[in-house]
Amino acid sequence: MSKPKVAFFDFTSCEGCQLNKLNFENDLLDMLKLVDIVEFREAMDDTADEYDIAFIEGSISSPTCVERIHDIRRRTKILVALGQCAVSGGINAMKNDQPSDWVREEVYGDDKYLFPSLPAMPVRAVVKVDYEVRGCPMSAPEYLHVLKSLVLGRKPEIFDHAVCVECKLKENECVLDKGMFCLGPVTRAGCDALCPSFGQYCTGCRGPVSNINKNGTIEMLKAHGFSVTEAMKRMKLFNTNDMEKSISWGNR
Amino acid sequence: MHLKNPLTLQNKGYVFFDSETMKTFISFLMNQAELIAAHKKGESSYVFRAAENVDEVILDYPRTIQPLKKFFLPPRETLLNFNLEENDFDVPDMETKKRIFFGVHSYELQAIHILDYNFKRGNPESNYLKKREESLFIGISYTPDEYHFGKSVGLEIEKTEGMCLYIEPMEAGYYMFVVDDNGLKLLTEFSSETVALKTETIKPQPKEFQKKIKYHYNRLPQVFDKVYDSSVWKKVSEKCVGCGTCNLLCPTCYCFDVRDEIELDTINGKRERFWDGCMLNTFAEAAGGENFRDKLHNRTRHRLFRKFKYITEHSGELSCVGCGRCTSFCPANISIIDIINNLIEEVSLNS
Ligand code: SF4
Ligand code: SF4
Ligand code: SF4
Ligand code: SF4
Numbered sequence: 350m351s352k353p354k355v356a357f358f359d360f361t362s363c364e365g366c367q368l369n370k371l372n373f374e375n376d377l378l379d380m381l382k383l384v385d386i387v388e389f390r391e392a393m394d395d396t397a398d399e400y401d402i403a404f405i406e407g408s409i410s411s412p413t414c415v416e417r418i419h420d421i422r423r424r425t426k427i428l429v430a431l432g433q434c435a436v437s438g439g440i441n442a443m444k445n446d447q448p449s450d451w452v453r454e455e456v457y458g459d460d461k462y463l464f465p466s467l468p469a470m471p472v473r474a475v476v477k478v479d480y481e482v483r484g485c486p487m488s489a490p491e492y493l494h495v496l497k498s499l500v501l502g503r504k505p506e507i508f509d510h511a512v513c514v515e516c517k518l519k520e521n522e523c524v525l526d527k528g529m530f531c532l533g534p535v536t537r538a539g540c541d542a543l544c545p546s547f548g549q550y551c552t553g554c555r556g557p558v559s560n561i562n563k564n565g566t567i568e569m570l571k572a573h574g575f576s577v578t579e580a581m582k583r584m585k586l587f588n589t590n591d592m593e594k595s596i597s598w599g600n601r
Numbered sequence: 602m603h604l605k606n607p608l609t610l611q612n613k614g615y616v617f618f619d620s621e622t623m624k625t626f627i628s629f630l631m632n633q634a635e636l637i638a639a640h641k642k643g644e645s646s647y648v649f650r651a652a653e654n655v656d657e658v659i660l661d662y663p664r665t666i667q668p669l670k671k672f673f674l675p676p677r678e679t680l681l682n683f684n685l686e687e688n689d690f691d692v693p694d695m696e697t698k699k700r701i702f703f704g705v706h707s708y709e710l711q712a713i714h715i716l717d718y719n720f721k722r723g724n725p726e727s728n729y730l731k732k733r734e735e736s737l738f739i740g741i742s743y744t745p746d747e748y749h750f751g752k753s754v755g756l757e758i759e760k761t762e763g764m765c766l767y768i769e770p771m772e773a774g775y776y777m778f779v780v781d782d783n784g785l786k787l788l789t790e791f792s793s794e795t796v797a798l799k800t801e802t803i804k805p806q807p808k809e810f811q812k813k814i815k816y817h818y819n820r821l822p823q824v825f826d827k828v829y830d831s832s833v834w835k836k837v838s839e840k841c842v843g844c845g846t847c848n849l850l851c852p853t854c855y856c857f858d859v860r861d862e863i864e865l866d867t868i869n870g871k872r873e874r875f876w877d878g879c880m881l882n883t884f885a886e887a888a889g890g891e892n893f894r895d896k897l898h899n900r901t902r903h904r905l906f907r908k909f910k911y912i913t914e915h916s917g918e919l920s921c922v923g924c925g926r927c928t929s930f931c932p933a934n935i936s937i938i939d940i941i942n943n944l945i946e947e948v949s950l951n952s
Contacts, residue, residue, distance in 0.1 A: 376865055379865040379866065380865060382866075383865070383867060493865070494862070497863050497864075497865065497867060498863075500867055501863060501867055506860060508883075509882045509883045510845060510881040510882055510883065511842075511843070511844040511845060511881075513844040513845060513846050513849075513932070514844070514845050514849060514876075514878075514881065517666075517667070517676075517845075517846055517849040517850060517876075518676040518677060518849070518875060518876060519676075520642070520648050520666050520667045520671075520676070521643075521666075522642055522643030522644065522645075522646040522666070523646075523666075523930065523932075525932055526643075526644070526645055526646060527643070527644055527645075531932070533844070533932075534842045534843075534844035534846070534932040534933070535842050535843075535844070548643075558843070558882055559882060560843070560882055560895065561842075562838070562839075562841065562842050562843060562897060564839065565838075565839060565840050565841060565842045565897075565933060566842055568839075568840055568933070569840075569842055569932055569933045572933070572934055
C-alpha cells in the first residue's frame with residue numbers, strides 16, 4: 350500500500366492548529382510512517398500537484414482565499430477542515446456581526462480599500478468539506494482519529510454529543526457546582542472535556558452540537574447569572590456563524 | 602399491575618461502634634478485600650473509589666457523582682484487543698476479586714438490583730455479571746437533601762435488601778445492624794469472638810424527605826398509561842439542552858455505545874464501549890442518518906417512560922430509585938419530581 354499524499358494549508362488563522370500538530374512529539378514520527386507529507390508550510394516547503402488528503406486550517410475571508418481553496422479542492426481527493434476557524438469561521442467570525450467597513454477601517458485605516466475582504470466563512474461555505482476536526486486549537490484526539498481512519502480507508506466517527514458526556518465519563522466535578530458558568534452542555538465533545546478536567550469552564554471552542562436548543566441555552570446561562578446579551582456574547586465567541594445563521598454557511 | 606413491596610429494616614440485631622472502633626473496623630475491612638467507599642472530590646463533590654486511607658473515607662455524604670454501576674459497567678471498557686495484520690483478537694482478562702462496598706445508600710443497592718435484572722434477562726451480559734461476583738455491600742442511612750425522593754418510589758432509607766450490614770449513625774457512634782450471615786461473619790472475624798447482638802428496639806431520629814411525588818408509587822404506572830401525549834414533554838424540552846447528564850449519572854441507565862480505535866501503527870487496536878444515553882442527539886440515529894427521536898421532547902418522554910413504564914411492565918419495579926442525580930446535576934435545573942408532579946396534575950385534571 351503506497352502511503353497517502355497529505356498536504357496542509359493555512360488560511361485566515363493564527364496557525365496555532367498547525368503548531369499544535371508539531372507538538373505531538375511522540376506521535377509525529379509514527380505519523381510520518383503512515384503518510385507522505387507533501388506540503389506543510391509550517392515545517393517544510395516542498396509542493397506537489399495532487400493530494401490524497403488536504404488538511405485546511407483557517408477561515409475563508411478574502412477573494413484570494415476563495416480562489417486558493419477552489420484550487421486545492423480540485424487537486425485533492427479528501428478535504429478535511431482543521432480547527433474551528435476552518436470548521437465554523439471561529440474567532441475570526443466575530444467580525445461578521447460588525448459593519449464590514451468599520452472593521453476594515455479599524456484594521457487597515459486609510460488603506461482599507463487595498464485589501465478586499467469578505468465575512469469570515471467556514472471552508473464548507475465555499476467548497477465541499479469531507480471531514481471536520483473541531484476546536485481552537487483543534488483537538489488532538491479527534492485529529493488523530495480522523496487521520497488514522499482516513500489512512501485505513503474508514504469513515505471517521507465524529508461525536509455529536511455534549512462535552513458534559515466526556516466530563517461525566519471522567520467523573521469530573523462539574524464547574525457549575527463551583528459557581529462558574531460552562532458551555533459544555535451544548536458544545537460538541539471530542540476534546541475529552543479538556544478544560545473542565547483542569548477545573549476550567551468550557552468556552553465552546555468546538556462549536557455547538559447540531560440541533561442545539563438555543564433558547565434553552567440562553568435560559569440556562571440566564572439561570573447562571575448572565576443577561577441575554579451576555580449569554581449570546583459567550584455563545585458567539587467561537588461560533589458567531591452558528592449562532593447568527595441568517596444565511597447558509599454550508600450546513601446540511 | 603402490582604408493584605412489589607419493598608422491604609424495610611429486617612435486622613437480626615446490632616452492635617454498637619464508637620468512632621474509633623469504626624475506624625479500626627474500616628482498616629480491618631481494607632485488609633479483607635478491596636474497600637470501595639465515598640471520598641471527597643474537588644470542592645463539594647463525592648465519588649466512590651478504593652480506600653487507601655481510613656481517614657479519607659466519608660460516611661456522611663448526599664450522593665456521589667457516578668453511581669455504583671461504574672464498578673460493574675465501567676464508563677469506558679475495553680471489550681477486545683485486535684491485530685489487523687494477524688486478523689486476530691483477544692479478550693482482556695477479567696479477574697474477579699472480592700470487593701466490599703462500604704457506606705452505600707439504599708437507592709444505590711436497589712439500582713444494582715435493577716441492573717442485575719436487566720443484565721440477566723435475555724442474553725446475559727457476561728462482563729457485568731462477572732464483575733458483579735464477590736461483592737459485599739455495607740449500607741448506611743442518609744439525610745435526604747432537596748433532591749432525594751426515595752420514599753416516593755417506595756424506597757425507605759432503611760431498606761436493607763442486598764446489604765450484609767447496615768450502619769445507622771448516632772451521636773456517639775454507630776449502630777451496626779446485621780442484615781445477613783455475611784455481615785455476621787465480618788463482625789465475628791473483626792472481634793475474633795462470638796458477637797453478642799443486641800435486639801432491644803432502637804428508634805433512630807426519623808428522617809423526612811423534602812421532595813415528594815404527589816401519588817403513591819403504586820399509582821405511577823397508571824399515570825404513565827395516560828401521559829404519552831401530554832403537553833408536559835414539550836414544556837420540559839424548552840429548557841432541556843440535551844446534554845445527557847441525567848442519563849449518564851442515573852444509576853439504572855445502562856446504555857452504551859461501542860467504538861473501534863486503532864493505534865498509530867494502524868495494526869493494533871481495541872474495541873471500547875462507553876456510556877451512552879437516550880437524551881443524546883445521535884442515540885436514536887440509525888444507519889442512513891435517520892433519527893427516530895430527533896426532538897428533545899421525544900427524548901425526555903422516552904427517558905421517563907424507561908424509568909416508570911417500559912421496564913416496569915416486565916420487572917414489576919420502578920426503574921427510578923429516587924437518588925436525585927438527574928436533577929441535582931442537570932445544568933438546566935430540570936427536576937424529575939416536577940415533571941412527574943406536573944404529569945399527575947394533568948392526569949387528575951383530565952380524569
Ligand atoms: S463542567 Fe461543564 S462540561 Fe463538565 S459537566 Fe459541568 S457543565 Fe458539563
Ligand atoms: S472543554 Fe470546551 S473550550 Fe475546552 S477544549 Fe473542549 S470544547 Fe474547547
Ligand atoms: S441533564 Fe438536564 S439539560 Fe441535560 S439532558 Fe438531562 S434534562 Fe436535559
Ligand atoms: S431517574 Fe433520576 S432520580 Fe431516578 S434513579 Fe435516575 S438519576 Fe436517580
